[in-house]
Amino acid sequence: QVRLVESGGGLVQPGGSLRLSCAASGSFYSINSMGWYRPAPGKERELVGTITSAGTITYADSVKGRFTISRDITKNMVYLQMDSLKSEDTAVYCCNAIVRPSRYNYYTYTGWGQGTQVTVSL
Secondary structure: OEEEEEEOOOOOOOOOEEEEEEEEEEOOOOOEEEEEEEEEOOOOEEEEEEEEEOOOEEEEOOOOOOOEEEEEEHHHHEEEEEEEOOHHHHHEEEEEOOOOOOOOOOOEEEEEEEOOEEEEEO
16 A cells, blocks of 8 residues: 655745645555645546656646646655645645556556645735
């Protein structure tokens, strides 16, 4: 199994910045990708940003140019630098990881963290 623990959330004024961190631990063989998600109307959650083990990055259109996702492979960590924050960015941000559990097979499973609260307000 994979355990994901997020940190770095808090209260910030519009236009401010926050840096979120997520640490993965457990008995998995490797991590295929890690990312950040938040709730959205009409769905349980929406993609904010993801990064694969090869370094391929995907962002939601609403955060392009403002958020930056990065990773530290040696530490099994992923980060989300959030700049120019808007009130609409207020949400619980959850960390996600798609992991390969064993060297002996190629199936994957998805793990989720509990989330960290980001509040953008005056």
